[in-house]
Amino acid sequence: MNFEWSGVWDAMPTMLDGLLVALTATGIGYVIALVLGLVFAFMRRSESRWISMPVGFLVEFIRSTPLLVQLFFFFYVLPLIGISVSPLATGAFALGLHYATYTSEVYRAGIDGVPQGQWEASTALNLSTRRTWTNVILPQAIPRVVPALGNYVIAMFKDTPQLLAITVVEMLGGAIAIGSETFRYSEPIAAAGLVYLVVALLMAWVARMVERRYGQVRV
Amino acid sequence: MTTTNGEFITFDGVHKSFGKNVVLDDLHFSVGAGERVTLIGPSGSGKTTILRMLMTLTRPDRGTISVDGDYLYHEKSGDQLVPASEAHIRKVRSRITMVFQHFNLFPNMKVLRNVTEAPIHVLGTPKDEAEAKGKELLELVGLGDKLNAHPSQLSGGQQQRVAIARALAVDPDVLLLDEVTSALDPEIAAEVLDVLRDIAKSTDVTMLLVTHAMKFARDVSHRVLMFNEGKIIEDASPEQLFNEPEHDRTKSFLRSVIDES
Amino acid sequence: MSSGLMSFIWEGLANTLLLTVFGALLGLVFAFIAGLGRSSERKWVRGIAMVYTEVFRGFPSLVLLFVLIFIIPTFGFQLNPLIAGILALALNIGAYAAEVVRGAVKAVPPGQLEAAIALNFTPVQRLRKVILPQAVVAMIPPFTNNLIELLKATSLVSLVYISDFTFAAQLIRASTGETALVFFGLLVGYGIIALVFTTAMKLLERMAARSLGRTVPSGLFGRKEVAA
Numbered sequence: 001m002n003f004e005w006s007g008v009w010d011a012m013p014t015m016l017d018g019l020l021v022a023l024t025a026t027g028i029g030y031v032i033a034l035v036l037g038l039v040f041a042f043m044r045r046s047e048s049r050w051i052s053m054p055v056g057f058l059v060e061f062i063r064s065t066p067l068l069v070q071l072f073f074f075f076y077v078l079p080l081i082g083i084s085v086s087p088l089a090t091g092a093f094a095l096g097l098h099y100a101t102y103t104s105e106v107y108r109a110g111i112d113g114v115p116q117g118q119w120e121a122s123t124a125l126n127l128s129t130r131r132t133w134t135n136v137i138l139p140q141a142i143p144r145v146v147p148a149l150g151n152y153v154i155a156m157f158k159d160t161p162q163l164l165a166i167t168v169v170e171m172l173g174g175a176i177a178i179g180s181e182t183f184r185y186s187e188p189i190a191a192a193g194l195v196y197l198v199v200a201l202l203m204a205w206v207a208r209m210v211e212r213r214y215g216q217v218r219v
Numbered sequence: 220m221t222t223t224n225g226e227f228i229t230f231d232g233v234h235k236s237f238g239k240n241v242v243l244d245d246l247h248f249s250v251g252a253g254e255r256v257t258l259i260g261p262s263g264s265g266k267t268t269i270l271r272m273l274m275t276l277t278r279p280d281r282g283t284i285s286v287d288g289d290y291l292y293h294e295k296s297g298d299q300l301v302p303a304s305e306a307h308i309r310k311v312r313s314r315i316t317m318v319f320q321h322f323n324l325f326p327n328m329k330v331l332r333n334v335t336e337a338p339i340h341v342l343g344t345p346k347d348e349a350e351a352k353g354k355e356l357l358e359l360v361g362l363g364d365k366l367n368a369h370p371s372q373l374s375g376g377q378q379q380r381v382a383i384a385r386a387l388a389v390d391p392d393v394l395l396l397d398e399v400t401s402a403l404d405p406e407i408a409a410e411v412l413d414v415l416r417d418i419a420k421s422t423d424v425t426m427l428l429v430t431h432a433m434k435f436a437r438d439v440s441h442r443v444l445m446f447n448e449g450k451i452i453e454d455a456s457p458e459q460l461f462n463e464p465e466h467d468r469t470k471s472f473l474r475s476v477i478d479e480s
Numbered sequence: 481m482s483s484g485l486m487s488f489i490w491e492g493l494a495n496t497l498l499l500t501v502f503g504a505l506l507g508l509v510f511a512f513i514a515g516l517g518r519s520s521e522r523k524w525v526r527g528i529a530m531v532y533t534e535v536f537r538g539f540p541s542l543v544l545l546f547v548l549i550f551i552i553p554t555f556g557f558q559l560n561p562l563i564a565g566i567l568a569l570a571l572n573i574g575a576y577a578a579e580v581v582r583g584a585v586k587a588v589p590p591g592q593l594e595a596a597i598a599l600n601f602t603p604v605q606r607l608r609k610v611i612l613p614q615a616v617v618a619m620i621p622p623f624t625n626n627l628i629e630l631l632k633a634t635s636l637v638s639l640v641y642i643s644d645f646t647f648a649a650q651l652i653r654a655s656t657g658e659t660a661l662v663f664f665g666l667l668v669g670y671g672i673i674a675l676v677f678t679t680a681m682k683l684l685e686r687m688a689a690r691s692l693g694r695t696v697p698s699g700l701f702g703r704k705e706v707a708a
Binding site for chain 2: 597692694
């Protein structure tokens with residue numbers, strides 16, 4: 001069988017539909033990861049061991065096990081407990097939960113990176129705990145975490161093909177659908193690979209720009 | 220200019236700048252075989268750059284450097300000077316070694332291996348011979364009981380003494396000492412300097428030193444060169460230079476160094 | 481559970497471990513070639529190494545797996561699926577680990593290279609005797625992260641019908657209908673494998689640190705993102 005570049009080209013309209021799905025899953029998942037990661041980070045810092053320990057264990061557990069299996073788990077188990085949402089929503093949630101365990105580590109490193117003297121100075125000025133967080137610690141921690149957080153958008157986008165396992169038709173899923181109609185798989189899969197690569201490299205470039213502009217720690 | 224006994228090391232028209240900052244400006248000087256020469260001057264005046272150039276760690280922009288008739292960065296091709304090959308540089312470099320301000324011991328090797336690694340793998344000395352000599356040298360610097368310690372388990376002064384033994388182990392003709400006590404407490408520094416005094420007495424190795432330890436410089440050197448803004452402004456015997464400096468800049472520099480210590 | 485189903489699990493587990501271990505070994509080879517290649521003096525070597533790391537970090541591993549399984553055979557190369565799986569995983573993880581190699585080599589203090597030059601070591605000796613033994617110690621903690629990422633990525637091969645741990649679980653789910661239990665058990669299984677790998681790497685890390693005369697504080701959950 002020969003490889004026909006025209007087949008790659010023919011698959012492009014389907015790829016664009018798939019790209020939209022992949023970007024939607026990435027976008028929703030990323031918001032979940034950013035918010036849930038912060039929640040995890042705070043809970044792991046809790047003074048109560050009854051909170052910090054189980055959350056720490058859960059985070060390590062989710063981070064050490066495959067996203068694919070987590071996708072299956074939620075896809076099959078959520079309906080059993082009466083939650084029926086679309087596969088795309090399930091996928092975005094699983095993606096967000098998985099990456100929240102990564103972002104929580106990034107937040108933690110960012111917060112730990114703020115010098116101890118900043119806490120002490122806040123105490124010396126009698127700032128409330130909340131004001132210390134919002135006006136002193138977070139403004140210094142966030143610039144430190146921007147580059148790492150940017151990289152996780154790209155990582156999440158590259159994990160979206162796994163959503164095909166729970167019937168979400170993104171680009172790779174689209175390619176397989178074309179293949180099952182035309183009995184030619186190579187060209188549409190190549191098309192999917194090409195689009196993933198181009199978009200991921202583009203995202204990496206944007207992340208580098210963002211990092212250059214906002215990521216520097218000003219002293 | 221004072222006389223030198225022969226021209227073992229020669230800098231000829233050497234120029235170096237880092238960006239707009241001119242560190243060495245058309246430098247000419249030579250050092251005789253077995254001579255001990257101390258380079259003094261304010262920081263940034265180019266002293267360390269001279270040692271680094273001799274060690275092939277920093278390349279000159281212009282000019283030539285030669286050691287015992289061999290060019291360091293050039294080789295002769297017919298009657299033309301062409302940039303030296305790696306093999307040529309290694310051949311000339313084999314006669315030179317350096318002790319650094321921050322010791323730079325290899326943390327992945329124990330003390331004895333730090334000293335024997337180059338003799339065995341660069342000079343091809345048989346292992347037992349290299350180890351016997353290494354032990355002897357470590358004994359000489361007062362660390363005969365630390366052969367199997369990791370460098371990280373030693374104090375700064377001990378690490379620097381290992382570094383001195385490591386340098387002597389390759390049997391150099393030229394020993395470069397770059398601010399070897401600047402990173403040490405005064406008391407510890409004195410121990411290291413005592414070791415170097417003994418070595419200066421008992422060998423005929425050519426030494427170029429950059430140091431702020433003026434008493435030591437006076438004791439061991441035959442000649443002192445005062446650097447300022449990339450040029451040698453005074454070249455004299457230690458007695459002459461420390462007792463009756465000619466140049467005003469030398470006077471003010473010596474006063475500031477003595478005030479400091 | 482019948483012994484037939486149990487044998488699926490054992491076979492799946494064996495394949496998952498096989499994919500992880502051989503993927504890691506082959507990935508290590510790619511990582512060192514590309515990671516050291518990026519600090520080569522030759523421009524074309526740097527170029528190839530950079531293209532490799534950028535492309536394979538930008539390429540989803542599942543897509544890579546599909547390319548090796550479905551596209552490469554159309555050009556006449558028939559790969560054993562398990563070998564194709566190992567190759568895809570290794571190409572992917574190798575690109576990430578290459579950055580680890582590069583960073584660790586760059587992090588060796590410049591004084592070490594200068595001392596090696598002062599002792600007249602050859603360029604190869606400088607790398608082998610001085611730079612790498614120190615850099616490798618710094619590589620182990622990030623390599624532990626890479627290894628766990630690789631373990632997780634092996635589950636993707638189940639989507640191209642390679643009978644790994646996840647694939648075995650799918651078979652059992654289909655024949656028993658115990659959905660929640662099977663997938664939960666599968667997650668716990670991966671968690672335990674990850675813990676074993678992490679513990680082994682932790683031991684390796686302590687041994688390596690000892691080679692530099694350092695000690696590493698102990699701790700069970702030692703796997704942390706290394707702050708840049």
